[in-house]
Amino acid sequence: MLSGTDKNNGQNIEMIQRHSFPPSCSKMVTAKAWALKKHFDGLPKASDLELITTELPNLKDGQLLLESVFLSVDPYMRPYSQRDMKEGDIMVGTQVARIVESKNPAFTAGTFVVARGGWRTHFISDGKDLLLLPSGWPESLPKSVALGTVGMPGLTAYFGLLEICKIKPGETVLVNAAAGAVGSVVGQIAKIGGCKVVGSTGSDDKVAYLKSIGFDEAFNYKTVASLDEALRKASPDGYDCFFDNVGGEFSSVAIHQMKMFGRIVVCGAVSQYNNTVPQKGTFVQFPIVFKQLRMEGFIVTNWYNRQEEALKALLKWVVEGKLKFHEHITEGFENMPMAFIGLFKGENLGKAIVKV
Ligand SMILES: NC(=O)C1=CN([C@@H]2O[C@H](COP(=O)(O)OP(=O)(O)OC[C@H]3O[C@@H](n4cnc5c(N)ncnc54)[C@H](OP(=O)(O)O)[C@@H]3O)[C@@H](O)[C@H]2O)C=CC1
Numbered sequence: 529m530l531s532g533t534d535k536n537n538g539q540n541i542e543m544i545q546r547h548s549f550p551p552s553c554s555k556m557v558t559a560k561a562w563a564l565k566k567h568f569d570g571l572p573k574a575s576d577l578e579l580i581t582t583e584l585p586n587l588k589d590g591q592l593l594l595e596s597v598f599l600s601v602d603p604y605m606r607p608y609s610q611r612d613m614k615e616g617d618i619m620v621g622t623q624v625a626r627i628v629e630s631k632n633p634a635f636t637a638g639t640f641v642v643a644r645g646g647w648r649t650h651f652i653s654d655g656k657d658l659l660l661l662p663s664g665w666p667e668s669l670p671k672s673v674a675l676g677t678v679g680m681p682g683l684t685a686y687f688g689l690l691e692i693c694k695i696k697p698g699e700t701v702l703v704n705a706a707a708g709a710v711g712s713v714v715g716q717i718a719k720i721g722g723c724k725v726v727g728s729t730g731s732d733d734k735v736a737y738l739k740s741i742g743f744d745e746a747f748n749y750k751t752v753a754s755l756d757e758a759l760r761k762a763s764p765d766g767y768d769c770f771f772d773n774v775g776g777e778f779s780s781v782a783i784h785q786m787k788m789f790g791r792i793v794v795c796g797a798v799s800q801y802n803n804t805v806p807q808k809g810t811f812v813q814f815p816i817v818f819k820q821l822r823m824e825g826f827i828v829t830n831w832y833n834r835q836e837e838a839l840k841a842l843l844k845w846v847v848e849g850k851l852k853f854h855e856h857i858t859e860g861f862e863n864m865p866m867a868f869i870g871l872f873k874g875e876n877l878g879k880a881i882v883k884v
Pocket residue numbers: 602603604680681684705706707708709710711728729730731734773774794795796797798799800826827828829871872873874875876877878879880
C-alpha cells in the first residue's frame with residue numbers, strides 16, 4: 529500500500545497502489561478511477577485515459593470514506609494535465625460526494641460535501657479541505673449545482689465581474705462561451721448589476737437559451753458572416769467590460785471594440801487549450817494604449833478566502849430565481865472521458881456534470 533498526497537489536491541487523499549489487497553481489510557470497497565494514460569495531444573481522446581480499479585483499505589482514526597455522486601468536468605483540466613500531471617496520475621477534479629463512513633468526529637456519515645477527490649468513484653480523506661454545502665441549501669435544489677452556479681464556475685463569474693471588471697450600472701458587458709458554466713453566470717450577474725449584456729456562443733439553441741435567461745443580445749459566432757460586424761451590431765457604442773473565456777481570434781477582434789477605459793478579464797482561453805503549436809495573434813498594444821484599457825488575468829482560487837460570502841450571494845440569487853442554471857448531465861462514471869471531450873466540441877449547455 530502506498531500512502532501520500534497526489535496532484536488532485538496537494539491535500540490528503542490516500543494514494544492506492546493498483547490492485548493492492550491489504551491483508552487486514554474486513555470490508556473491501558472497490559474504487560474506480562480515471563488515470564491519464566497518455567498526455568493529450570490536440571483534442572483529448574478517450575484512449576488517452578484509462579479506467580483503473582483499486583481496493584480501498586479500512587479507515588484509520590480521523591479518516592472518512594467518500595462516494596462520488598456528481599463529478600465535474602472542466603476545461604481547465606486540459607491545460608492543468610499538461611502542466612502539472614504525469615502519465616499514470618489520476619485526473620484532477622472536484623465532486624459532490626456522500627460520506628459513507630466516518631472515523632472523523634467532525635463529519636457524520638450521510639453528509640454531502642464538495643471534495644477535490646479527482647476522477648474517482650470512492651476515496652479516503654482526512655476531512656481537510658472538504659467543503660459543506662452552504663447553509664440554507666434547499667432540499668429541492670440539486671446538489672450538483674454546488675459544482676456549477678453555486679460552485680467554482682459561479683465564483684469565477686462573481687469575482688471576475690465584480691472584483692476584476694468592477695462593473696457599474698449602465699455599462700455594456702461582453703462575454704464569450706456565454707452559454708457555459710461560467711459565461712451564463714457572468715451574463716446574469718451583469719444583468720443583476722444593471723448592465724447591458726452581449727453573449728457569444730456556438731449554436732442557435734444556445735443563443736435562444738441566452739435570450740431566455742435575460743441576455744440583451746446574443747449571437748452564434750460559428751455562423752455570423754463577420755465577428756467584427758456581429759459585435760458592432762450588438763453594441764454600436766462598444767464595450768466597457770469584456771469577460772474573455774475563449775481567447776484567440778475572438779479576443780483579437782473584440783479588443784478593438786472596447787470603449788475608452790474598458791476592462792478585459794482574461795478568465796480562460798478554451799479555443800487555445802488543444803493547440804499543438806502556439807498560434808500567433810494580433811498585437812494588442814495599440815488599443816490598450818490609445819483606449820487606456822486594463823487587461824487582467826485571474827485564477828478563481830486566489831479569491832477562495834472570500835468564497836463563503838460569494839457562495840451565499842450566489843445561492844440567494846438562485847433561490848430568488850434571479851440566477852437561472854442549466855446542467856448538461858452525462859450518466860455514468862464510465863462516460864467521464866466523453867463528457868470531458870464534449871466541452872471542446874461545445875456539446876454542453878450550462879454546467880457539464882457526470883452523474884455516477
Ligand atoms: N480563471 C479561472 O479561474 C477559471 C477559468 N475558467 C475558464 O472559463 C472558460 C469557460 O469555462 P466553463 O464555463 O467551465 O466551460 P463551459 O461550460 O463554457 O464549456 C466550454 C465551452 O467552451 C466553448 N468552446 C469550446 N471550444 C471552443 C473553441 N475552440 N472556440 C470557442 N469556444 C469554444 C463551447 O461553447 P460554444 O458552444 O459556445 O462554443 C463549450 O461549451 C474556460 O476558458 C475555462 O478555462 C473556468 C473556471 C475558472
